[in-house]
Amino acid sequence: MTAYKSDFLNVLAERGFIHQVSEPDALDQIARSKTITAYIGFDCTAASLHIGSLLPIMMLHWLQRTGHQPIALMGGGTTRVGDPSGKDESRRILTDEMIGENLKGIRAIFDKFLKFEGAGGNALMANNADWLNSLNYIDFLRDVGRHFSVNRMLSFDSVKMRLERQQELSFMILQAYDFVELNKRTGCVLQMGGSDQWGNIVSGIDLGRRMSNAQLFALTAPLITTSSGAKMGKTAAGAVWLNADLVSPYDYWQYWRNTEDGDVARFLKLFTVLPLDEIGRLAALQGSEINEAKKVLATEATAMVHGRAAADAAADTSRRTFEEGTHAENLPTVEISGAELANIGVLTAFVRAGLVSSTGEARRQIKGGGLKVNDATVTDEKMVLTAAALTADGIIKLSLGKKRHVLLKPA
């Protein structure tokens, strides 16, 4: 179905990663004849990345697999400015120490997907703070700013420029500059990103042509939503993070296990590295058999992030919990002191386990019959847990609904 000649573009196209490409033929040609270097920018406002970032990460993964060089660019410099595109809240400005901490957490994730230099690969991790922090404002205006004409700037937004707009504009210029700088430093010729990044990437291409007569390319991925139209990876409860200390491998596995039928094939292509014919076989499963495909999806996707062993353990725990009804000791566990356990109200216990966010919510869930202690529905909100509630294994199993379980263990 695709006419690409290079492995790289072929794989991305077949698996559904491509939304737009600038000058596809020229890029295809280059990717076939030599190793190209490409980058994707990541924001480091948090200590982890969530599922929303998974798609770009997979693009870098395939880039490396098909023989090219990926660069993960951390926005250490731009984060110091704060991102003006989000509304008020995300505009917080972080200190250098916080950014440094975040970078460490994020780096750990990339290590699972890319082989960096020193670990037998050629992937690079760059930080735009390296060049942005030392920029001289006057020089920058002279060398870079002049390429952004007033006309062009006006075409982006309203005539009236508020302070805020100026910051937003600067942000765009800085992102464009990143591309040019990376091109100069590493020979990087391709920037990838989500479809919302198209404008910024193209600005970078433009700037590259003006400043150093470089031929640069853009490739964007489609915005991934579930079949029901929801954005991925964000629930009211919180984002689905990739770091194990924020979202356990078990919960991560469960997230994928609960994928809607209509998304299974697409997600297998995007978020696992299974061969396409294998995916085709799984996608052909009908009715309840598609659950087998979901399990494969969950295990493979979890293995990418948390490793094969953790994925298998999560699959095993799930099987025992859901299919055999026994409780496996691998469920998420919350430790609680013996003194506290001696006399704790159910409401508090569920809050401590993190299954509900307040005692008020616990109360409501009890009214709706949604809470269970050791598989027995809680009917009395004044119920008190004591050591007598411990099962033979010395734990108490708390459940919210049918799917979410936490073990309470005396410390």
Add this chain to the structure above:
RNA sequence: GGGAGAGUGUCCCGAGUGGCAAAGGGGGCGGACUGUAAAUCCGCUGCUUAUGGCUUCGUAGGUUCGAGUCCUACCUCUCCCA
């Protein structure tokens, strides 16, 4: 610079013009049905030490027994004219 309008339950949208913990959606969570799916139906969706107490309608003051609602100032956003 001049003119018009808007900011509501800390997920989003959005009614509300003196009695309000505040209509209605979406989303989310729980229940039923299923296949740990979707669709559908039902319940819930400020906090709490709970027949009570406390905190919420951009921010700060004011009027009033009582303010999301009226008055004043300020902040932010959108649109129109320069």
